[in-house]
Amino acid sequence: MEIAVVDYKGGNVQSVLFALERLGAVATLTSDPEILRKADKVLFPGEGEAASAMAALRAAGLDQVLPTLTQPFLGICLGMQLLGVHSEENDTPMLGLLPFRVKRFAPDAQHKVPHMGWNNLQSLQGPLFTGLSAADHVYFVHSYYAPVGPYTIAEAAHPGAFSAAVQHHNFYGVQFHTEKSGAAGTRILANFLAL
Template sequence: MSIVIIDYKGGNVQSVKFALERLGAEATLSADPEIIRSADKIIFPGEGEASSAMEELRARGLDKVIPELTQPFLGICLGIQLLCRHSEENDTQMLDILPINVIKFNNGLKVPHMGWNTLFNLKGDLFNGVKEQDYVYFVHSYYLPVCEYTIATGAYPEPFSAAVQYKNFYAMQFHTEKSGPTGTRIIQNFLAL
C-alpha cells in the first residue's frame, strides 16, 4: 500500500510518520501531484494558520489536485479546516470540498482549546474499537460546527465537529498521531479502509 503525506509546509509531518511507523507502515512525503494522485491513501496533516497554508497549497497547485482525489484521504487538525469553504481566520477562502464555514471559538474560555478532551457520537468504520468518551488531543482556536458530515463530536463547552466524512474525505480536528492508543486505532482503521 502506498501512503503519501501531503507536503505543503503544514507542520507535524514527523509525528505522523512516526505514528505510521509504529503501525508498520511507511509513507512518502510529497507535493508532487502525480505521486499524490497515484497513492492508495493520502494523509493531510496540519499545524499553523489558514491563509498561509492556503497560499502554500495554491503555490504548489495542490488546491486543484486535492479536490479531485478519490482515494481515502485523512485530514488532521488544520487539515480538517482547509477542506472547508471559508475560515474566519484571516477571512480565508479554503479548498471548498466541504460546504462548511470554519468559525472561531467565542465562548469566553481560553483559546486555543488545547489538551485532552473526549469524543462523542461516533459514527462509521473509522471509529471501530473506539469508545464514546475516549480521550484525544486537541489544539485549535477555530472549529467546524456540527453538521450533516459530522462523524464525531467534541465539546468546548458547545458541541463542535471533532471528525467529519464527506465522500472519500475523512478529517479530524484532533491530532490522531498524538492521541495515544485511541489515535493509533483511528489511524489503523483509516489504513484498513
C-alpha cells in the same frame, strides 16, 4: 500499500510520519501530483494558520489536485479545516470539499482559547471509530472549529458541540491530533489505513 503525506511546508509532518511507522506503514512526504494520485491513501496533516497554508497549496498547485483525489483521504487538525469552504482565520477561502465555514471559539470564564488538551468524542459514526467509544479521549490544539452539520461523524464540546471529525465521500477529517492521541489516535490511524 502506497501512503502519501501531503507536503505543503506545514508543521507536524514528522509526528504523523512517525505514527505511521509505529503502525508498520511507510509513507512518502510529497507535493508531487502524480504520487498523490497514485497513492492508496493520502494524509493531510496540519498545524499553523489557514491563509499561509492555502497560499502554499496554491503555489504548489495542490488546491487543484487535492479535490480530484478519489482514494481515502484524511485531513488532520488544520488539514481538516482546510477541507471546508471558508475560515474566519484571516478571512480565508479554502478547498471547498465540505460545506462548513470554520469559526473562531469565543472564550469565556471556563473555556480558554485555544482549546488545548484531552477531550472525549461523542456521537461516533463510521469506520474511523471502530473499536472506540465516548470513553476514549483524544488530544486537541485549536482556536478554530467546524460547526456540527450533516458531514459530522464525531463531536466534542468546548463548551458547545463542534465537529471533532467530518466525512464527505472519500474525504475524512479529524480536528484532533491522531499522532498525539495515544492508543485512541493509533486506533483511528489504523482504521483509516484499513479503509
